[in-house]
Amino acid sequence: xxxxxxxxxxxxxxxxxxLFIRFQSKFKKDKDVKTLTGYIGDAVRHGGKVxxxxxxxxxxxxxxxxxxxxxxxKNHTTIFKVDVSKDAKTAMALGVLGTPSTVIIENxxxxxxxxxxxxxxxxxxxxx
Numbered sequence: 001x002x003x004x005x006x007x008x009x010x011x012x013x014x015x016x017x018x019l020f021i022r023f024q025s026k027f028k029k030d031k032d033v034k035t036l037t038g039y040i041g042d043a044v045r046h047g048g049k050v051x052x053x054x055x056x057x058x059x060x061x062x063x064x065x066x067x068x069x070x071x072x073x074k075n076h077t078t079i080f081k082v083d084v085s086k087d088a089k090t091a092m093a094l095g096v097l098g099t100p101s102t103v104i105i106e107n108x109x110x111x112x113x114x115x116x117x118x119x120x121x122x123x124x125x126x127x128x
Contacts, residue, residue: 021097022115028095034108036093040080047107049077049127054091054101056084061117065100068120077104077127 036044043050053069055062072079084091084099094103094110104112104126112126 024095024097026113028103028110028113031094031110032108033094033105033110036090038090040082040090043078043080044105044108049111050105051077051079051123051127052090052094052103052105053079053081054084054094054096054099054103055081056099059099062100065102065117068118068123069102071120072123072127 034045035041040050040052051069051072053065055066066081069079069081082090084096091101096103098115100116102112102114102118102123103110
């Protein structure tokens, strides 16, 4: 019986963490990100739309999302793929808590923040 309670506690903890991360992502919209550094910061300050795709090599959902991001048209949006294990500073600056995460920035402000897999049509709706 104790094992059941322990397993139930772990499941509840996992679900609570997922809900917290998703809840946090809703409050990131309209955050000013013009203070980002490096080549990503340059693109953000240049204006227009920038799509940042955060992934990790050990993420199963990222393996499904990456081909979708690679197949997006690059005519209206600057697209960056950011490996969180190599560029944790950018991920922390934007408050990325899980992968895959997709952030759409327009004129230096976060317009959309998605956590998890997103289909191509939904992404295109936001970047065109």
